[in-house]
Amino acid sequence: MKNRLFRTIFMALTGSMSIPALAWAEEAVPKIDTGDTSFVLISAALVMLMTLPGLALFYGGLSRKKNVLSTIMYSFFAMVLISIQWALWGYSLSFGPDVNNLIGNLDWIGLRGVGLVPSDVYATTVPHQAFMVFQLMFAVITAALISGAIAERMRFPAFLAFLILWTTLIYDPVAHWVWGGGWLCDLGALDFAGGTVVHILSGVSGLVACIVIGKRKGYGTEPMIPHNLPFTVLGAALLWFGWFGFNAGSALSANGLAASAFVVTHLATASAAFSWVVAEWIRHGKPTVLGAASGAVAGLVAITPASGFVDPMASIIIGLVAGVVCYLAVSVLKAKLGYDDSLDAFGVHGIGGTWGALATGLFANPSVNELGQGLFYGNPNQVVIQIISIVASWAIAAVGTFVILKVVGTVIKLRASDEEQDAGLDITQHGEDAYTDFVSGSPFGDMKLTGASVQATGSMNPAKI
Amino acid sequence: MTKIECILRPGKLEDVKDSLNKYGIHGMTVTQVIGCGLQKGRKEVYRGTEYSINLLPKVKLEIVTKDEDVDEVVKIISQAARSGEIGDGKIFTYKIDNAIRIRTGETGEAAI
Numbered sequence A: 001m002k003n004r005l006f007r008t009i010f011m012a013l014t015g016s017m018s019i020p021a022l023a024w025a026e027e028a029v030p031k032i033d034t035g036d037t038s039f040v041l042i043s044a045a046l047v048m049l050m051t052l053p054g055l056a057l058f059y060g061g062l063s064r065k066k067n068v069l070s071t072i073m074y075s076f077f078a079m080v081l082i083s084i085q086w087a088l089w090g091y092s093l094s095f096g097p098d099v100n101n102l103i104g105n106l107d108w109i110g111l112r113g114v115g116l117v118p119s120d121v122y123a124t125t126v127p128h129q130a131f132m133v134f135q136l137m138f139a140v141i142t143a144a145l146i147s148g149a150i151a152e153r154m155r156f157p158a159f160l161a162f163l164i165l166w167t168t169l170i171y172d173p174v175a176h177w178v179w180g181g182g183w184l185c186d187l188g189a190l191d192f193a194g195g196t197v198v199h200i201l202s203g204v205s206g207l208v209a210c211i212v213i214g215k216r217k218g219y220g221t222e223p224m225i226p227h228n229l230p231f232t233v234l235g236a237a238l239l240w241f242g243w244f245g246f247n248a249g250s251a252l253s254a255n256g257l258a259a260s261a262f263v264v265t266h267l268a269t270a271s272a273a274f275s276w277v278v279a280e281w282i283r284h285g286k287p288t289v290l291g292a293a294s295g296a297v298a299g300l301v302a303i304t305p306a307s308g309f310v311d312p313m314a315s316i317i318i319g320l321v322a323g324v325v326c327y328l329a330v331s332v333l334k335a336k337l338g339y340d341d342s343l344d345a346f347g348v349h350g351i352g353g354t355w356g357a358l359a360t361g362l363f364a365n366p367s368v369n370e371l372g373q374g375l376f377y378g379n380p381n382q383v384v385i386q387i388i389s390i391v392a393s394w395a396i397a398a399v400g401t402f403v404i405l406k407v408v409g410t411v412i413k414l415r416a417s418d419e420e421q422d423a424g425l426d427i428t429q430h431g432e433d434a435y436t437d438f439v440s441g442s443p444f445g446d447m448k449l450t451g452a453s454v455q456a457t458g459s460m461n462p463a464k465i
Numbered sequence B: 001m002t003k004i005e006c007i008l009r010p011g012k013l014e015d016v017k018d019s020l021n022k023y024g025i026h027g028m029t030v031t032q033v034i035g036c037g038l039q040k041g042r043k044e045v046y047r048g049t050e051y052s053i054n055l056l057p058k059v060k061l062e063i064v065t066k067d068e069d070v071d072e073v074v075k076i077i078s079q080a081a082r083s084g085e086i087g088d089g090k091i092f093t094y095k096i097d098n099a100i101r102i103r104t105g106e107t108g109e110a111a112i
C-alpha cells in the first residue's frame, strides 16, 4: 500500500525520465527504510548546522572585530553557492556514473534522474535525494573550511570565484575518487566520513591559498587576537554536535555502525581537547578555553576518516595524539615556517586530517567494520594505501589551488589593499559594521540618514534620562 | 573650580563611587580607558602564540568640584582606590574656568 502510493508519487515526479529507467524501477522495487531515511535526513540537517552557524561563529570569533562579518560571510556564501552548484552539476560530477575511475559523468546534471527512489549504488535504503542532500552539506562545509586560512584579507568577489572553481575542479573529482567509485575507492582507501576528501583537501588548499595571497598586513608586528572567544566556543560546540550527523550519519543507515561512529567521535573529541589543553598548560603555564575549543575540533577532524572503522579505545588514542600534534602545528610549525594561516585551517584540518587518515590505516578493526583491517590487525598494506590516498589528496589540493588562484587572480584582485585591511573587510567589502557605537550608531562618528526611513538608534526617550 | 581626573582599577570603581556619594559628591563622568604606567603589562597566549598586552583596561573618573573640597576628595579617592600593588592608578587635578548647567543656564559653582 505504502509502496504503491510511493511509486505513484515517484512516477508523477519523474515524468521526464526515460521509459527503461522506469521499467527498471518496476522490476527492482527499491525498498525505502523509514528509520534509515529519517536518520539520514536528520544527519544532513546536523551537518548543515556545522557550517551555519557553527563554523561561521567559530571563525567569526577568532577574527578581529573589524572582520567578523566578512569572516561569517565566507561560510554563509559557501552554503549559498555550493548548494546551487551541487544541484546543477556538482553532484553529477562527484557521484554520477563513473568515467575512467576519475570523475562522474554529466548524466545527473540538474539532478536529472536523482529522484525519490533509492539509488542502486549509494545508500540503497533511503531516497536518492536524501543521500544527495546529505552529500551536499559535505561539499558546503569543505569549501567553507578553507576560508579560515585566508580570512581578514581575501576580497569577497575573488573568494566567490574561487569557491565555485575549487569545488568543481578539486572537491568533486576527489569525492568521486573516494566515494563515487573512483580509483581510490577501488584501491581500498578507507575514509569513512571524509578525512581526505573534506579535511586534507580544505586544509592543504587553505595553506596554499594563504601563501599565494600573502600575509595579512601587519602580521607578526601587530597583535592579531581573537575578538570574541565565547563565539568561538559556541561555534566549536555546534561543530561537535553537528559532527554526530557528519560521522554517524555517514553509516547512511540507523544501525550499529552508526552508533559506533557516534561513540568514537565523541571520545576522540574529548581526548583531543584534553591533550591540547595539557600540552599548552605545560608549555605556557595556563589552560586556555581557546585551547579546549581548538583541541575539540582537532579531535573531530582526526576521527572523521576512522569513525566507521575503529573501536572506542583506539579513538581515545587518535584523539590524544591529534590534540598534541595540531597544537604543535599551530604554535610551533606555523611560527617556524612563517605562513599566515589566519584562523588555522591548515594546522587543524590539514594536519588533523592527515593524522586521521593515517590512523585509520593503523587502527581499523575488522570486528567494528569488516571492510577495514589496519596494521594493528595484521594488514600493513592498508597503511600503504592510506599513504597513497594522503599523497594524492595533498598533491591535487596543492597544485589545483595554486593554479585556480593564479587564474582567478588575472581577472579579479585576490587581496584586499593595505588600506582596506586597515579599515577592515566588514566596511570595505560589505559596507557594514558588526558592533555599532552606542552613541552615534557608527564608530566613524555622527551618522546621517541618507536614504530610506530608518529609525535612529536607541529606543529610550531621551527627555526622561 | 577644579577638575579631578583619576585613572583607577576597574574593580575599585564601585568603592570609590560609594565613598564619594557618602561625602556628598554626586556628579561624575566615567569612561572605560586603556593605559600603561611604568610596567610592561601582561602576557596572553592564543593557540600557543604569546602576545604581551601593554595597554591594560582602566576606568577614568572625572569630577569637577569646589576648590575647597579638592584635598578631601583626593584623599577619599586615594583611600578607596588603593590596594598597595602596582597599577593602582593616578590622580590629576587642574583648574577650570567655568561650568554651565544647560537646563537652567546657571553658571559657576551653582552649576556643579
Ligand SMILES: Nc1ncnc2c1ncn2[C@@H]1O[C@H](COP(=O)(O)OP(=O)(O)OP(=O)(O)O)[C@@H](O)[C@H]1O
Residues within 6 Å of the ligand: B007, B033, B034, B035, B036, B037, B038, B039, B056, B058, B085, B086, B087, B088, B089, B090
Ligand atoms: N603619566 C601618565 N599620564 C597619563 N596617564 C597615566 C600616566 N601614568 C599612568 N597613567 C594612567 O594610569 C593608569 C595606571 O597607572 P599605574 O598605576 O600603573 O602607574 P605607575 O606609574 O605604573 O604606578 P605603579 O608603579 O603604582 O603601577 C595607566 O594605565 C594610565 O592609564
Ligand SMILES: [Mg+2]
Residues within 6 Å of the ligand: B036, B037, B038, B039, B086, B087, B088
Ligand atoms: Mg603601573
